Each structure stands twice: as structure tokens, then as C-alpha cells.
Amino acid sequence: GAVVSQHPSRVICKSGTSVKIECRSLDFQATTMFWYRQFPKQSLMLMATSNEGSKATYEQGVEKDKFLINHASLTLSTLTVTSAHPEDSSFYICSASLAGVNNEQFFGPGTRLTVL
């Protein structure tokens, strides 16, 4: 199956710093990438959808100026959490999909962010 990687797998940072998370599709070109967030004992919540070369579409309640998404190529999307605060501590997971292939999404291994 298609492989998606995320880096870093875990990050601990101080409040007020910015954190960048990378999501890469390793063996296919992803026309669309998705960013999710999962708090403990809760479901995955879609944050935003991004298509290569265009602006991301954010879900209601997700601040686009706080969660910056860049999808500059068909194999790489980045999520930057700007001025992170403890309430941003969560499990961030990306996924990638191929258009026209039943919209199946392939998930990365996730990034666990802890903001002190």
C-alpha cells in the first residue's frame, strides 16, 4: 500500500514557539493531503484539506493564521503551529489521497506535540 511519513514523530516545545510538522507521500503523488488532530480519548477531527499549489480549506473553528499549511509539491505538505500554547498539545496526523482512487486516504504515523 501507499506509504506516508511524518516528521517529527514527537516534539516537546515551550509555550510561544512555532512547530513545523512535515507530511510526505513516499511512493505516490498525493493530489490532496489532510491534517487531523486527535485529543486523548476523542475522535480524529479534520483540521484542513490542502491541494497541491492552492490554499488550504480549513474546517470551522480552526484558525488559519495559527495553523499554517503549505502544500508546495505533490509529495510534501507542512503544518506549522504558530505560537503554540499548552492547549495545542495533541496528536497531529496527516493523510494523503490519490484523486480518482475511491478517495482512499493513507495515514501518516502521527506527530505527538507537547507544549509546556
Added chain:
Amino acid sequence: RKEVEQDPGPFNVPEGATVAFNCTYSNSASQSFFWYRQDCRKEPKLLMSVYSSGNEDGRFTAQLNRASQYISLLIRDSKLSDSATYLCVVNVRYSSYKLIFGSGTRLLVRP
């Protein structure tokens, strides 16, 4: 009301038991349906798609009732390695397709 609702469990069963999970969804525009498995602190992994006719994959059987907007997963002959959280997921078309995840049902299989 959540778009996808599941009993959080946990379901604590002995090895070899049969266990069933249920899920309901609220959006009648849901197009496709899945069960994912998520291990602690890991990403979700696709277990199986769910079709109206029902489908089986080894010890796992999934059913879909579109009229009742209800999805089920049956696990037969439970193994210790089946211990995980099982996520009910629907694919809904808004302006684009989106996966909507349930919060999961936790399964613990004991020796």
C-alpha cells in the same frame, strides 16, 4: 449530536469470544463506510470497507443498513492481538469528500 456515534466501551472479552460493535451516523449523504483500527498512540489503519450487502474478511464481518444509518462490526474467535480501538468512519461529500470519524470503541481481549 455527533455525526458518527459509537459506544466507547471498553469491551472486555476472553480470547475466543465473539464481539460486536455498533455505530450510527446522522448524515444521509454519507457515501462510503469503513472500520479502522487504532492502537494506542498510533495512526488509524484501515480494517475494512463496509458494503450494503455485508462483507467478510477472515474473522471480521461488517454490515451496513442504509435505511437505519447503522453500521456493525463482528469479530469472531477474538485474539489478544485484536485489543485496540475500533473507529467507525464515514465518507461524506460536502464541497469535497471528507472522512468523519467516530470516537471509537475500545476492545480488550484477555487471556
